[in-house]
Structures are given as structure tokens and as C-alpha cells.
Amino acid sequence: MDALQFYAIAFIIIWVSALLFKDKLKIEVSGPILMRKTTRLRDFIDSIAQKSPRFWKWSMNIGVPICVFFMILNLPLLLYSLGTVIQNMFAVHGSSTVSTVGIAIPGVSIPGSAFNVPLVYGLIGLVTVIVFHEFAHGILARTEGIKIKSIGLLMLAIIPGAFVEPDEEGVKKASRFAKLRIYAAGSMSNIAIAFIAFLLMTALSSFFIAPSFHPQGVEVQNTMPDTPAYGILQNGMIITHINGYEVTNLTTFTDILNTKIKPGEEVNITTNQGTFKIKTTTNSNNTNHAYLGVIVQNHLTVNQDVASKYGDIIPWFLYSLYWLFYWIFFLNIGIGTFNLLPAKPLDGGLMLEEILGYKMSSDLANRITNSVSIFGWLIVVVLIGATIVPVIS
Structure with a gap:
């Protein structure tokens, strides 16, 4: 069963179950969105926040400038990627146009994408992105004394998501820097998880993978369109x-x-x-x-001395663990930093509006942020379209 069949079956099971047991499971249906709100995890988030509120605040005091750095960096990177794509359009025929912005659907090969996210590793990685991101928002909201109205899961067609819904009035009344800490918390949690995953995969690579395997040819990971x-x-x-x-x-x-x-x-x-x-x-x-026009990686074989001593199962298990940490790192750093693009409704856009509000009226800050948001999203659409359109046309 391929990934598309998996998603089709999952879509049918989830939506049929949701519609049949909508009242019993307290599921809200709004167009293509399924949503279930709960208050059960509020105490859990509150307990984490209250154990060390000073730690969370000070960690986000450091996290805010880090997030601002990525927020500022995102637009030049997008512009550079746009310039590269435009340049490649006029390059020698046969070169591939690959954008730095892509759609990551685990198990599905996206036309024009320079990477393919494996199904199992990708799903686990996305869960870590969503859970840590939303819980971090909730923890910082409670640290700032803002109530959490609900916590929930949602499904856009077959795309899963989660949310922590803070009290809107409480957020409005919070200081600007308190809001910045709350907005930065999600992406900073993703960056922190990516850093931990990077350390773990580096340790596995250095101490276990390198001594246990040797390359024997290269394995095709993807082929670029029109090559x-x-x-x-x-x-x-x-x-x-x-x-x-x-x-x-x-x-x-x-x-x-x-x-x-x-x-x-x-x-x-x-x-x-x-x-x-x-x-x-x-x-x-x-x-x-x-x-x-191929993307390849080393095809590995277990070393004979390692196989005779430990067998094949342990080395390949550690190798699988390495790739699990790799995709947790890749998705957390990629999605976490993209979320800091200064474009609403992303956290980067909300942070930009708050920062501008320090020196100008709320109305002017809002208008500038909206203009930057439109500009940023237009570049993103062009970058994605530049890789997908040539393939499907």
C-alpha cells in the first residue's frame, strides 16, 4: 500500500467515524475541517508552567531575539531563492529548478521538490512539530497569567493539526513583550527540539553508524523533473x-x-x-x-565484523533511529523557522506587528505588517509554483 492509498483509507475512516459519532465525541464540523476541543489538558499545561515560571520567561527572553533574527532572515532568503529560481528559468535546458520552499507530505513525492519525506518518519516528525509548538504557546500563556480556553485537535481534510486557544481578552491586555514571548514560544520549542535531535543523530552517526557500515554504491532518492x-x-x-x-x-x-x-x-x-x-x-x-538530475545518498552495508558480533538487527535499528532523529530535526527546524516568516497569520507576522507597535500607532503597524505579509506570501506561492507547474504542465 502506497502513501496515497494510506491517506485515502485514513481519510474515509476518520471522516466517516467523525460524522457518525459527532455528538458523542463532541466533534465540530466546519467545511473541510474537523475540530475537537477539550479542557482536560489545561491542568497539565498549567502545572508545567507553574513549576518554574521564571525559567520559562527567561528562556523566552533569550528566545525572542533568536526568533526575531530568523524573522528578519526569512525575507532575504526567500528573495535569494526567488532570484535563483528566475535565474534557473533562463539557464541551460535540463537544469532543475528547485525551490527552498516546498510542501512536506510524508510518504508523498511532491513534483519539483528536492526532498521526499518518508511516511513513518515524517508522521512522527510532524507530531513532534505540532505538539511541542502548541504546548509551548500554552505554557507561556499560562506563565503570563493568561487563561487557556481550550486545547484541541483538528483535521483539514487529511492534514492533522493541534491548537491551544488562549483567552483573547487576556492576550490583548498583556504587555507587548509578554505577547512576544508567547508568539516566540512555539517556534523556539521547535528549534530546541531540532537542536536536541541534531545532537542525537550526530552522536549516533559518529559512534555507531560510521564504525558499523560501509558504502556500497549510491541509492537514488529522487529525480529532478525535466532532467x-x-x-x-x-x-x-x-x-x-x-x-x-x-x-x-x-x-x-x-x-x-x-x-x-x-x-x-x-x-x-x-x-x-x-x-x-x-x-x-x-x-x-x-x-x-x-x-x-538525480539526488542520491550512500547505500550502506553492515561491516562483516559488526555483523558477526551483533548481527544485522541492532545496526539497522540504530540506523533507523538516526533517520528518525534526522527527520525530527529537519521538520522542526524547517517548519519552526518558516513559521517565523513576517507574514500573518504566522507567528513571525504577529511578532512583527508587536515590534512595530513599539514606535508607531497600532493602525500603521497593522498596515505595514499586512503589506509585508502579502509580499511574503506572494513569494512563497511563486516559489512553490515554479517547481510544481513545470512538472504538471
């Missing part, structure tokens, strides 16, 4: 030779394309699923290098 390999090489294929040259790891793969193969040359790609003829094109980053 030589697109439609020929498939995800999961293991490339072992290019024109007879042995591919042992990612380094030799790159070296062969850069030094042994000329742009425009037809090559034989030997994989574990057969040999394929592909005519290379020019790499847009270096016109002297051949380009296939």
Missing part, C-alpha cells in the same frame, strides 16, 4: 557503475560525473535493477560537468 534521469531512474535504485567506472560512494559518484563524463555524452548507468542508457546534460552550476 536526463527523470522517468528512467526510479527511487530506491542502487547505482553501482557509470560507463564501467565503479561507484562505491557519493564521492566517487560525483567525481565520475565531474571528471570522467562529458556533458552531452550518453552513458550506461548500471543499477541493481538493470542497466540504463542516459544522455547527460550540462550542470547549471558548472558547464564543464555532466548532469543527470
